[in-house]
Amino acid sequence: MEESAASSDLVRSGDIRATARLISMVEREDPSRLAALKALHAYVGNAHVVGITGPPGAGKSTLTDKIVSRLREQGRRVAVLAVDPSSPFTGGAILGDRIRMQRHATDDGVFIRSLATRGHLGGLSRAVSEASRVLDAAGYDFVIIETVGVGQSEVDIVRIADTVVLVSVPGLGDDIQAIKAGVMEIGDVFCVNKADKDGAERVVREIRSMLETAVLNGATTRFTPLYEARAALTRLDGGRASGGDRAPGAPSAAEGAAHHLAAAVPGHPNLEIPPVVATVAESGQGIHDLVDEILSHEASLVATGFLRSRREENLAWELGRGAAERVLSALEHDGRKESMSDLARAVLDKKIDYYDALETLERALTRS
Ligand SMILES: Nc1nc2c(ncn2[C@@H]2O[C@H](COP(=O)(O)OP(=O)(O)OP(=O)(O)O)[C@@H](O)[C@H]2O)c(=O)[nH]1
Ligand SMILES: [Mg+2]
Structure with a gap:
């Protein structure tokens, strides 16, 4: 945390190396980048x-x-x-x-x-x-x-x-x-x-x-x-x-x-x-x-x-994409990947249809 605060201060001050470092973290999807990104949000x-x-x-x-x-x-x-x-x-x-x-x-x-x-x-x-x-x-x-x-x-x-x-x-x-x-x-x-x-x-x-x-x-x-x-x-x-x-x-x-x-x-x-x-x-x-x-x-x-409304639209879109990614990763973790495979099998075997399968997944998500 301390380190990310220091790094975001350096980025804000225009420090090129700190900026490059943070972008490398972004590129690697390093989870610790998030603290720095949050600290930069206001700027x-x-x-x-x-x-x-x-x-x-x-x-x-x-x-x-x-x-x-x-x-x-x-x-x-x-x-x-x-x-x-x-x-x-x-x-x-x-x-x-x-x-x-x-x-x-x-x-x-x-x-x-x-x-x-x-x-x-x-x-x-x-x-x-x-x-x-x-x-x-x-x-x-x-x-x-x-x-x-x-x-x-x-x-x-x-x-x-x-x-x-x-x-x-x-x-x-x-x-x-x-x-x-x-x-x-x-x-x-x-x-x-x-x-x-x-x-x-x-x-x-x-x-x-x-x-x-x-x-x-x-x-x-x-x-x-x-x-x-x-x-x-x-x-x-x-x-x-x-x-x-x-x-x-x-x-x-x-x-x-x-x-x-x-x-x-x-x-x-x-x-x-x-x-x-x-x-x-x-x-x-x-x-x-x-x-x-x-x-x-x-x-x-x-x-x-229009600058504001365009950014608003884009951010709403990005939020939607982020939410979809989170849902997907929630579905793929916690042993649910198994249940997706089970559902896929059930659809192929005509035990349920695709939409039943989707609803089952949706229920599983809203329960958690
Ligand atoms: N004749 C001519 N050649 C150009 C012009 N602008 C760029 N080039 C040449 O076109 C080639 C490609 O230029 P780039 O700037 O790398 O093109 P790019 O769109 O960034 O290429 P990618 O990133 O690979 O998609 C290079 O050889 C340039 O020198 C121009 O206005 N006229
Ligand atoms: Mg290029």
């Missing part, structure tokens, strides 16, 4: 958590490196978590990340760390949430989480990040379909990287048109409620800001001076889609715009109160 909630996600090799690490530099120019402290799902596709990627981001190694305003767990399903996702809270309490203004994959990946970045940047690239072929399938629910800011390659303009157009179609069809998107709330705020302060009929997408007083490129749907001045920013991560082209968009999204979340 969590100030960092803005940004998820950078997209297909393997899209340039996420290169982009992250440039985003870090830009945020450092603005005096912000930045932590990066590069998530390695230990999949065969990303083998060796983390080493590359280290090299790619090495130039920040001597900057004590930057913390870079890769995360991997060899544990059970869901372990990585929990480790990311916990590590992100540690970095938040350690005083970083931004926590950037790089994850591979879109939808169905083990780390559901949408449940963790305040702002999600969805990266795509030209030349993905069929993969663009995967992006299309999940795109509306995932992205707050869209980035088309490798804009130096053929076909980048077309990808930008395709994403814009997908977004426009979704908005015109009234599809449920991640961004529409935020844009509506922001428009309502703009109307409220419209008189002061610019006569009340400012073009959609222009910065409002509510967003501060944040620049943003969110565009109106052609022919529908009241409907907006999120920004789609073309970048060349290698040269840094477009990075200023991308960072401006991230900051603008953050400002909109804060001004509308």
Whole structure:
């Protein structure tokens, strides 16, 4: 206990070694990490958590490196978590990340760390949430989480990040379909990287048109409620800001001076889609715009109160997941694994049905 109090004090003071140590405990699922996490709880909630996600090799690490530099120019402290799902596709990627981001190694305003767990399903996702809270309490203004994959990946970045940047690239072929399938629910800011390659303009157009179609069809998107709330705020302060009929997408007083490129749907001045920013991560082209968009999204979340409601939803989801894990582990311990096998046999032998079996388990749980 004493030790965990000391360690959480060190983390709060920004001690890099104590922070790294606690994240290692998180990674190992060391039970003694919990005391330190509890002690840090009161100091969590100030960092803005940004998820950078997209297909393997899209340039996420290169982009992250440039985003870090830009945020450092603005005096912000930045932590990066590069998530390695230990999949065969990303083998060796983390080493590359280290090299790619090495130039920040001597900057004590930057913390870079890769995360991997060899544990059970869901372990990585929990480790990311916990590590992100540690970095938040350690005083970083931004926590950037790089994850591979879109939808169905083990780390559901949408449940963790305040702002999600969805990266795509030209030349993905069929993969663009995967992006299309999940795109509306995932992205707050869209980035088309490798804009130096053929076909980048077309990808930008395709994403814009997908977004426009979704908005015109009234599809449920991640961004529409935020844009509506922001428009309502703009109307409220419209008189002061610019006569009340400012073009959609222009910065409002509510967003501060944040620049943003969110565009109106052609022919529908009241409907907006999120920004789609073309970048060349290698040269840094477009990075200023991308960072401006991230900051603008953050400002909109804060001004509308959506930051709080998004975090509330995410936390409720995380609690549900945590509860499910506890229930499962309660069922698997105390000799109940046996009874699950017994029940499974009984279902296979048609003595009871699946739903009877579930009810038996539920009764067993509520008795304890
Ligand atoms: N032509 C071009 N290449 C780029 C650009 N950005 C990154 N790359 C290259 O693309 C390759 C993959 O870049 P990474 O930053 O490692 O991509 P990643 O998305 O982090 O990859 P994983 O973490 O393995 O999924 C590297 O060789 C980069 O140098 C770009 O804008 N243009
Ligand atoms: Mg990477």
